Amino acid sequence: MLNINGEIVDAEPVDYGLPILRLGFRPFFLAAGIFAIVAMLVWMASYVFKVEFAFPALTAGIWHAHEMIFGYAMAVIAGFLLTAIKNWTGIEVLRGRMLALLFSFWLVPRVLLLSGLPIPIVYIAVFDIAFLLMLALVCLRPVLLVKQYKQVGVISKLILLLLCNLAFYLGVAGVVDDGVRWGLYSAIYMIISLMLLMLRRVMPMFIKNGVEGDVELKNRIFVDNSSLVLLVCLWISDVFIQYDILTAAFAVLLTLLHILRLSGWYTGKIWSRPLLWVLVIAYASIILGFALKALSITSGISPFLSIHAFTVGGVGLLTLGMMSRVSLGHTGRNVFDPPAIIFWSFAVLLAGVIVRVIFPLFAMDLYLYWIGLSQVLWVIAFAIFVYVYAPMLWSARVDGRDG
16 A cells, blocks of 8 residues: 555555454354254254253243244344345444344353253343344444335344244243244244345345346236235234134235246256255245145144244255355355355255155154154254354455455
């Protein structure tokens, strides 16, 4: 660079602090990958091998449901939004000590619930609710400063997830009779809504920019609007009213609408791009979840198949794909040339979805084995992710820039 005399001198290196605390995706994506492995191993030990764990005030099944939503999925959502909002607004969201503080509010409830200590659930709830409140506020501030009011819809879902978690803890404490079910099932619908919103924003762009040659993708406004309204209707009918006929009807309509949308985005060119086809299959898994929701009412199949199509297939594949893409781009690497091994992470998790959701339709008597096998595949998929991406997330950008 030039000094005050106009002479060329070597630029002094800029100290941006610990790389892991430079942007929100770094600590939260790394923690999400590790926690996905730990939480699934604990659940496998409990469900398959009948190991007893002392979760404060929770059964093992309730702990599993809560922690995969508010532990794993919320870590990915936090990392994504803290990074994306900086891109959207141009304003720094959190870094350094404040990012570490926010992360600690996510981490403490995860550790306390696994500790086996007889800790009052209210203390855990305070940290968990505070994390969501802090996340919503730090995301809202830059959006309001630059008056990007269209982003408020995204952040409003964080507030709704906070209310879902609050309902859950009130249910655990016995204050709200149906609070646990309301909180967990509502949170699944909120996360699906958030995922579908982000897919609508980024997936057509990713496909256009990521495949060779020109492609023509179709977006239909009536599908965008009607699918949003119907999802709200499905949530209310399924969780609160519990009117089976309406729930099945809404689920069928959502299945058809999202098939129409995905067909407008599809091109066969995606199959040579793992970071694209994983998003398409994740979307297809969400659509399958709607279809299985209707079938669970009309044909009597297990409702847990629909839930796991949404969660393992939709949320699992989508978050794994987005973490893989965002981590490459924001560490200065080429998103069009991902590490070859990441293909196997996606393929193994896809196999886990098939085993967990499809196989039971044909051999329900082997249900325990399908669950166990899908758990193993989940762990392998995320172990590959952590192995590949932990060094990237912990280290500075390869291009020397901040972030």
